[in-house]
Amino acid sequence: MKNISTENYLSEIYKLEQSKIKVKTNIIAKKLDISNAAVTDMLKKLSSNGLILYERYKNIQLTKKGKDYAAVIVRRHRIWEIFLNQIVGLPWDKVHDEAHRLEHSSSDELIDRIEEMLNYPEFDPHGDPIPAKDGSIPKLKESTNLSKVKIGEWGKVIRVNDYDNEFLNYLSRIGLKLGKKITVKDKLNFDNSLLIKIGDKQINISGKLASNIFIDLN
Amino acid sequence: MKNISTENYLSEIYKLEQSKIKVKTNIIAKKLDISNAAVTDMLKKLSSNGLILYERYKNIQLTKKGKDYAAVIVRRHRIWEIFLNQIVGLPWDKVHDEAHRLEHSSSDELIDRIEEMLNYPEFDPHGDPIPAKDGSIPKLKESTNLSKVKIGEWGKVIRVNDYDNEFLNYLSRIGLKLGKKITVKDKLNFDNSLLIKIGDKQINISGKLASNIFIDLN
DNA sequence: ATTAAAATTTAAGTATCCTTAAATTTATAT
DNA sequence: ATATAAATTTAAGGATACTTAAATTTTAAT
Structure with missing residues (x-):
């Protein structure tokens, strides 16, 4: 370390x-x-x-x-995120900051043990891939930025950017999680906002917000 | 922080x-x-x-x-120790060092959540009391240093000092855990060592080792 | 009570990682 | 092509938490 x-x-x-x-x-x-x-x-x-x-x-x-060293740190971070989310029950918007501190303070043995408990996950709660011990990275499914999805198209949320807690917290509040189906109902050129359907709700979100969400189309 | x-x-x-x-x-x-x-x-x-x-x-x-601030840190340390031991399954002699790093990198929210998961424990895996959020400390049962126990007397291990991993690892290997019954069979003035019975084994331990173990007599 | 030993503090200096301000280099617009 | 803007680096300096060596104070022994 x-x-x-x-x-x-x-x-x-x-x-x-x-x-x-x-x-x-x-x-x-x-x-x-x-x-x-x-x-x-x-x-x-x-x-x-x-x-x-x-x-x-x-x-x-x-x-x-x-790169090898960085992969170890990113690996620690993302494994902590899943652990905090799944085992400890911390919400989506809290795990990043907590994991960011813990990633510098945990032995490889601890991380390996946690990884085992979690049954060797490949992606963290935001959909980011977890580097393996040898530095190799699980392949991401191809994804489309939600802001690029055309009217009438739909797909499932596969990844979201994790750097803003207010953003993540907002996603939670509108019920947007990994795996959720999203349909683009309308797009307004006026302000780049989108009208999307999640579950049985229709919501208008800004273009900026959409650009931080990634979709597995079809 | x-x-x-x-x-x-x-x-x-x-x-x-x-x-x-x-x-x-x-x-x-x-x-x-x-x-x-x-x-x-x-x-x-x-x-x-x-x-x-x-x-x-x-x-x-x-x-x-x-003192208030210190109690928060000691609280974090000891709660992490139990968590690492009970939930993550790290052995006795590994939890101290790991907790020592983690104690500086965890929010109060995380510690509180872990404490809840553990059902509000009062003592850590070495028998040390966990300060409550208000700084109050669970009362330790009266205990006797094993090196002071007389021949023929017996009691249960209630606490061990946690500062030396080799010591803790050795205790694990001889099957000495919190709650274990120990009987003092003999004491040698020659080198201050003790002959003790744990389970069905009889073992000779040094006076120094014994002085780091605390017993609830009778 | 005096002296030697032990503990503590002071002094001077180092490494790390940050700051602001000024100087330099590169990128962009026309 | 050149002016201007943006990015980057250099320079000087600060806070933190250490180090070793020397000086001072306290403690313990006789």
Whole structure:
């Protein structure tokens, strides 16, 4: 185990790489809510520790070593999330923050034991894949951003972004969970909002909200 | 939540006060495995934060504020220990270190939820009492140090010291658990060792080992 | 009561990770 | 192509929590 700060940088970079987003100083600073200068400082350290490839002003990449380490942290995080949700009974919008703290404080033995208890899950409560011990990642089903779904089409919720608790809490309140069937009834160009059907309710949601929800179409 | 270091100082001081041991720089340094100079430094900070009463060269005492905070940390630690032992199935000698990390990374909501799952336990897997949310402490049954038990007397294991994993692991291996009946068969002045009966086995244990085990006599 | 040993504090310095402000480099718009 | 905006880095500095070495105070032994 290294320090918490290193672990946070690595897992942010890892998640950005997984999302095919170019990793730059700026975006790391925003994700971690610290100054760009602090990020530059730290990138040099991570680089000299062989965890990332870094050249001034260029994009950042994890090395094999950095990626392996990051996968361990992301794995811990997502296993904790399921555990907290399923075994402890914490709601959707609480598990992320709690897991974010716990991920830095748990031994591999504990994580493995919890994983076993959960019967080796592949996806966390938000639909994100859980890296295996060897760093391999369960394949995500193809999904469509809800904001791109056309009027009349329907599908099941397969993943939601997990970075905003207010968003997650709102989803819970409107009954939107993983696996729920959603039909797009109408789309308003005026404000990019969507009229969707969940269960027997029809709800209007903003385009921004929709863009954080991913659907398995058909 | 303050920082981890502060929490570690406070819970060590708290545990020393509970054991009626005078709290001095030296003993804190030993418990936390850091230099005396570092402890002096930190004591000044804790004092200026109103968490302890501190005068140069004098004994240290928690203030009300410090004691309340320490009780929260000790509570978190001991609740995690039971959870890890009973729910997750970690062995006796693993729960302390794991709980020691987790105690700094868990919200009150999580601890309360776990406490509820465990049905409001009063003692942790080593027999130590769990401070309640209001800081009150379940009363310990009167106990006798095993090294003080006379030949022929017997009783049940009610508490063991939890600071050495090798010790705890050894207890597990000889089948010594909380609640087990122990009879003192013989004591050797030569090396202060004891011959004890546990279950149907007779074992010789050192005086030092015995002094870390506490018995409910009769 | 005096002295030696032990405990404690002070002093000076280090590593980590952050800050703001200024300087530099890169990207974008026309 | 060049000006301007945006991104990034450098520089200087701060808080935290350590370290070792030296100085001081307390404790314990005789």
